[in-house]
Structure formats: structure tokens, C-alpha cells
Amino acid sequence: MSVYVNPFGSFQLKRIPNQDKNLQAWNSADTYLLNYLNEQMTAEQLTQARILILNDDFGALTVSLAQYGCDIQSDSFVSHQAIKTNIQANCPQFLQQVQFIKSTEALNRHYDLVLFKVPKTSAFLQQQMAGLAGHISDNSRIIGAVMAKNLQRSIMNTLKNLFADAEASLAWKKARLILLKAPLQASLKDSDNIHLQYTLEDGSRIYGLSNVFSRKQLDIGSRFFLQNFPEKLSPAPESIIDLGCGNGVLSLKAAQCYPQADIFAVDESYMAVESARMTLQNNLGNSPGFHFIITNILESFASEQADLILCNPPFHQQHVVGDVIAWQMFVQARRVLKSGGELWIVGNRHLAYHTKLKKLFGNQTLVATNNKFVILRAIKSGSSK
Numbered sequence: 001m002s003v004y005v006n007p008f009g010s011f012q013l014k015r016i017p018n019q020d021k022n023l024q025a026w027n028s029a030d031t032y033l034l035n036y037l038n039e040q041m042t043a044e045q046l047t048q049a050r051i052l053i054l055n056d057d058f059g060a061l062t063v064s065l066a067q068y069g070c071d072i073q074s075d076s077f078v079s080h081q082a083i084k085t086n087i088q089a090n091c092p093q094f095l096q097q098v099q100f101i102k103s104t105e106a107l108n109r110h111y112d113l114v115l116f117k118v119p120k121t122s123a124f125l126q127q128q129m130a131g132l133a134g135h136i137s138d139n140s141r142i143i144g145a146v147m148a149k150n151l152q153r154s155i156m157n158t159l160k161n162l163f164a165d166a167e168a169s170l171a172w173k174k175a176r177l178i179l180l181k182a183p184l185q186a187s188l189k190d191s192d193n194i195h196l197q198y199t200l201e202d203g204s205r206i207y208g209l210s211n212v213f214s215r216k217q218l219d220i221g222s223r224f225f226l227q228n229f230p231e232k233l234s235p236a237p238e239s240i241i242d243l244g245c246g247n248g249v250l251s252l253k254a255a256q257c258y259p260q261a262d263i264f265a266v267d268e269s270y271m272a273v274e275s276a277r278m279t280l281q282n283n284l285g286n287s288p289g290f291h292f293i294i295t296n297i298l299e300s301f302a303s304e305q306a307d308l309i310l311c312n313p314p315f316h317q318q319h320v321v322g323d324v325i326a327w328q329m330f331v332q333a334r335r336v337l338k339s340g341g342e343l344w345i346v347g348n349r350h351l352a353y354h355t356k357l358k359k360l361f362g363n364q365t366l367v368a369t370n371n372k373f374v375i376l377r378a379i380k381s382g383s384s385k
Contacts, residue, residue: 002024002025004024004025004026004060006030006031006034006035006038006060006064007034007035007038008034008038008064008065008067009064011063011064011086011090012086012089012090013025013026013058013059013060013063013086013090014058014082014085014086014089015058015082016058016078016081016082016085017078017296017324017325017328025057025058025059025060025082025086026058026060027060027147027175028147028172028173028174028175029117029145029146029147029175029176030060030061030117030145031060031173031175032145032172032173032175032176032177033061033115033143033144033145033177034060034061034064036143036177037115037143040141041113041141046065046068046113047068048112049068049112049113050069050071050109050110050111050112050113051065051068051069051070051071051111051112051113051114051115052070052071052072052073052107052109052111052113052114052115052135053065053070053071053072053073053114053115053116054072054073054074054114054115054116054117054128055073055074055075055079055116055117055118055119055128056072056074056079056083056117057076057079057082057117058079058082058083058086059082059083059085059086059087061115061117062083062086062087062098063083063086063087063090063091065115066087066091066094066095066097066098067091067094067097068097069094069097069098070097070098070099071098071099071100071101071107071109071111072098072099072100072101073101073102073103073105073107073128074100074101074102074103075102075103075119075124075211075269075270075271076268076269076270077268077269077270077294077295077296078268078296080100081296083098083100084100102270103124103128103211103269103270103271104209104270104271104274106131107131107132107135109135110135110136110137111132111135111136111140112137112139112140112141113140113141113143114132114136114140114141114142114143115143115144115145116128116142116143116144116145117144117145117146118144118145118146118150118151118155118178119211120150121210121211122152122154122155122158123210123211123215124210124211124271125155125158125159126158126162126210127188127194127210129158129159129162129163129180129184130162130184130186130187130188131188132184133184133186133187133188134187136182136184137182138182138183139182140182142163142179142180142181142182143177143178143179143180144177144178144179144180145175145176145177145178146175146176146178147174147175147176148171148174148175148176149174151168151176151178156168156178159178159180161185161186162184162185162186163180163181163182163183163184163185164181164182164183164184164185165179165180165181166178166179166180166181167179167180194209194210195207195208195209195210195215195275195278196208196215196216198216198217198218200218200249204252204279204283205279205282205283206218206247206248206249206252206279207247207248207275207278207279207282208246208247208275209271209272209274209275210271211269211271211272212246212247212269212271212272212275213246213247213272213314214246214247215247215275218249220372220373221312221346221347221348221373222246222249222250222312222346224346224368224370224372224373224375225250225310225312225344225346225375226249226250226253227368228367228368228375229253229257230308230342230344230377231253231257232257233308233342236258236260236261237258237261237306237307237308237341238260238261238262238307239261239262239264239305239306239307239308239338240254240258240261240262240263240264240306240307240308240309240310241264241266241298241301241306241308241309241310241333241336242254242263242264242265242266242276242310242311243266243297243298243309243310243311243313243329243333244266244267244272244311244312244313244314244329245265245266245267245272245273245276246267246269246272246275246276246312247272247275247276247279248265248275248276248277248278248279248280249279250310250312251263251265251276251279251280252279252280252283252284254308254310255280255284255287255289255290256284260289261289261307262289262291263280263289263290263291264291264293264301264306265277265280265290265291265292265293266293266294266295266297266298267293267294268294268295268296268297269294270294273292273293273294274292276292277290277292297325297328297329297332298329298332298333298335298336299332301332301336302336303335303336304336304337304338304339305336305337305338306336306337306338306341307337307338307341307342308341308342308344309333309336309337309341309342309343309344310344310345311329311333311343311344311345311346312345312346312347313325313326313329313330313345313347313353314326323351323356326347326351326353326356327356330343330345330353330356330357330360330378331360334360334361334378334380337380338380339380339381340379340380340381341379341380342377342378342379342380343357343361343377343378343379343380344367344375344376344377345357345375345376346373346374346375346376347373347374347376348372348373348374349369349371349372349373349374353374353376354366354374354376357376357378360378361378361379361380361381362381363378363379363381364376364377364378365377365378
């Protein structure tokens, strides 16, 4: 936790999950936006404005502006939890003035001020901006913030196609602002990029909403996993978790191989869990054995619950690359596995996940390898630490 000072106050902000101690819960894009807002609007104007914040990672924007009341929409359950934690630590009296909106939920108010951090996925940004139709007026202020290195030409082209005017500011401390002017030229119903689907070789249909990884085609890591899937385990697993389920392609394979098992599609992305739901239900129909769980890794699961956990772990959080999330996945997987339960993962060869599994489980087996990926298996023995 470190101190974040900006024109709206001084705040103790925590980054969740904790990573490198040098990483902060804000960046200069947050500060640039808040400085600009302080110059452009008075406290009275902010008090009177209905404020919407999109894609605040850890609460730098929301905590700073909570005193004025605001809505925060995100695709990340972890971001929502981080923002709540940081509001509780700094200004708990304003928590009731902040409304949290899932990315899968439609907006239901009119907004005078929209602040957004540019997400990694341009399709998601397009959906969010198009979703403002009917919720802003020509006089609404719409201001974005992004680190300059992440402002791609395609992002500006997307915004210029959506708004009457879109302009990027000069850089300040390697950050830029994006100033948009209504009216919108398109609405969400006009967008053909809300969700996509593709067909596997066996005819299965895989669905992906706008912020889900590999929504246009099967990623090569998952393809390699499917080619080496644990489809004939004995005894057959009764409880299977697809950890970081994404579009649900591994959940679907697990349900096809083990139709009597309870299948848990788990992710911290609201859109990922909804995509997995679409994938399983559109291929296999509704089943009481399908469970779709939005949580931070496996925090909502009891210990000694699963026979098999499948995982294609991410190696980044937003734009920050690292293996902290993967390590936490492995730690929590060990806790949730039953004795004798198995964790199967696919990962890039250079990430050296085998050393982490050996340290944590005391064992690991190389199931398959190619020039890019490895598939590893670890078996839990004894009781959880």
C-alpha cells in the first residue's frame, strides 16, 4: 500500500493482488486525467454531475471522486473488490454513493461526465462506448486516459467512427488523454462486434464476448491442451474446475469427457464466465452439473473440493506482465484439490511453471511439449498446508 496524492486528496491505495513492491495502484494516466478534471470543473459542478467511470483498475479514479458519487463499470471482479477495499480504507462514508456495474449489465442512468481508462481489448472499448447511447447528451463530457505506449492508431480510429469528434492530447509523463465529443454515431445495437463464435473441428461452437481472450479463433495453447486432454482418468473425476475458464473451451471438453461430473467454470472476468455459460449451454443444453462462478481465483471454494483442476494461467494483469497470478492459482488449486486430485496446466515453456509446481506439490510430470508450450500435471498428496 502506498500514498497517492492528487488534486482531490491524499489516499492510501492497495494493488490487488499484491505484486512487485515497486508497482503502484495508479499510473500517470490516472493523475493526468484527475489534474485535467480539476482544471476543467469546479467542486460544485462535480457535485451536480452524474459521473460514470469505466475500467478503473484499483480505484485511483473512483476513490478520488467517491465524494461526488459515481458509478463504476468494469469487466473485472478483482478490480471491483480492489476499489471497494480502497474506498473502505480511505473514505468508507462514501461507499454507498458508489454503484458497481458489471460489464455484462446495461447502464440505467444518464451521465454528465464519463471517465474511462482504455482497456487492452479494442472490441471491449467499442462495446462500452457504443453502450453509452441513450445515457449521455450532447453536453456530456467524455474523457479517457491511457499510457502513450498503449494508445494504438486502431483505438483512435474506433473512437472517431463512434463519436462526432475524438482528439488525443499531448503526452504528459508518458500518458495521454482522449477527449470525445457527443453525439454518438452508433449504438450498441448497431455493433456487430458484441460477441463472436467459431466452430471446432468436432462441430462444437465456442462463444466469446468482447473482452474475452481468443474470441475469434482457438488459441494455440488451448488447442495443444485439447490434443493432450486428460480424458480417460480412472477413477473418473466427479468434480472438475476450469480455473480461468475464458470462453469455456476446456469446460466443454471436460463435460464431454466426463458427463456425470460437476463442471465449474471459474473466472474473475464477468464476460468470461458468461461466455463459458453460452459455450456449455449452447452445445450441451442446461445441466444442474454446470456451475458458473465469478470469483478471485478460487477464494469462494472450500478446501478438499475438486478431483481435477484445469488451468491455462494468464501471465499478465492489465498491461503488467508477471507470474504472480499464476502462482496464486497454483497455491489455491492445491488447497481446493482433494487428496490424490490432479492439477493440469498448459503454459509457455519459458515460464518454468514446473519449478513452481515441484516446490508446491512436491511433484510434477511433463505430459506433453512442443516448441512453444508444455502441459504439466501435479498430484496432491497429504493434507493442505
